[in-house]
Amino acid sequence: MPNSTTPLEERKTVEVCYAPSHYSLYGNNFDVVVVIDVLRATSAITTALHTGVKEIIPVATVEEAIQYKKNGYIVAAERDGKVVEGFDFGNSPYAFMNPEMVGKSVVLTTTNGTKAIQTASEKTVIIACLNNLTVVCEYLIELDKNVLLLASGWKEKMNLEDTICAGAIADHLIETKKFTSNEDSTLAAKFIFRSARDNMYTFLRSSSHRRRLMQLKIQKDVKYCLMVDTVPCIPILKNGKLVLLENNES
Numbered sequence: 001m002p003n004s005t006t007p008l009e010e011r012k013t014v015e016v017c018y019a020p021s022h023y024s025l026y027g028n029n030f031d032v033v034v035v036i037d038v039l040r041a042t043s044a045i046t047t048a049l050h051t052g053v054k055e056i057i058p059v060a061t062v063e064e065a066i067q068y069k070k071n072g073y074i075v076a077a078e079r080d081g082k083v084v085e086g087f088d089f090g091n092s093p094y095a096f097m098n099p100e101m102v103g104k105s106v107v108l109t110t111t112n113g114t115k116a117i118q119t120a121s122e123k124t125v126i127i128a129c130l131n132n133l134t135v136v137c138e139y140l141i142e143l144d145k146n147v148l149l150l151a152s153g154w155k156e157k158m159n160l161e162d163t164i165c166a167g168a169i170a171d172h173l174i175e176t177k178k179f180t181s182n183e184d185s186t187l188a189a190k191f192i193f194r195s196a197r198d199n200m201y202t203f204l205r206s207s208s209h210r211r212r213l214m215q216l217k218i219q220k221d222v223k224y225c226l227m228v229d230t231v232p233c234i235p236i237l238k239n240g241k242l243v244l245l246e247n248n249e250s
C-alpha cells in the first residue's frame with residue numbers, strides 16, 4: 001500500500017474529462033470512472049438512493065424511457081431542464097424525496113448525465129456530485145486505482161459546475177501524494193475549483209447552466225446541488241442499475 005511518500009512513478013493517475021465526447025481521448029488506462037453532473041442528474045441520483053429508492057435505471061433516450069413507462073415503471077425524464085411531456089418527474093433532487101419511490105426501481109433519462117453514465121458503462125462507474133464530495137474522495141483514496149473524472153457537461157461542451165466538482169476531487173486526491181495527473185484539463189479543473197471554492201454560488205452566477213435553470217425558476221435546486229457533503233453515500237453502476245455502494249465494498 002503506497003504511503004505519503006509514494007514515488008511519482010508508482011502513484012495512481014487521476015484525470016478530468018470535460019464531456020462524454022472527449023471520453024475516448026483519455027484512453028483505456030482507467031479502472032474507475034466517476035460520472036459528475038452537479039446540475040442536476042448526479043445530485044438527483046445520489047439523493048434518490050439516499051432517500052430509499054431501491055435502484056435507478058439510467059437510460060440515454062426518451063424512447064427507452066417510454067418503453068419502461070409502458071411496462072409500469074416509475075420514470076423520470078428531463079430534457080433541456082424541463083420535465084418531458086407525458087412524464088410525472090424530471091430531474092429535480094426534490095422529486096426523488098418521495099415516499100412513493102421508497103423501495104422501488106426508478107428509471108431516469110436526462111440531457112447529459114445519463115448519457116455520460118452510458119458512455120462509461122463498460123467500466124466501474126460511480127456517481128459524484130458536491131453533495132457526496134468527501135465520501136467519494138475517501139473511497140477513491142482507499143481504492144487506490146486509476147481514476148477518470150467524467151464531467152457530463154452540457155451537450156458535449158464543458159461546464160463550470162462539473163469542472164469545479166471534478167477539480168475538487170482531483171485536488172484532494174493529488175494532495176495525498178498517492179495520485180498524480182498529466183493532463184492540462186485536470187490542472188485547469190483544479191485551478192477553477194480553487195477559485196470557486198469559497199463561494200460557488202456566486203462564482204457560478206453567470207454560468208450557462210445556472211442561467212438556464214434560473215429561467216426555469218429552479219434556483220432552489222441549484223442551492224441544493226451546490227451544498228457540499230450533505231448526502232454522504234455513493235451510487236455505483238451494477239448490471240446497468242445504480243445502487244448504493246455498501247460499506248467496505250471495493
Ligand code: 3SL
Pocket residue numbers: 037039040041042078080081082091110111112113114152
Ligand atoms: O443534463 C442533465 O443530465 C441534467 O442534469 C440537466 S438539468 O439540470 O436537468 O437541466
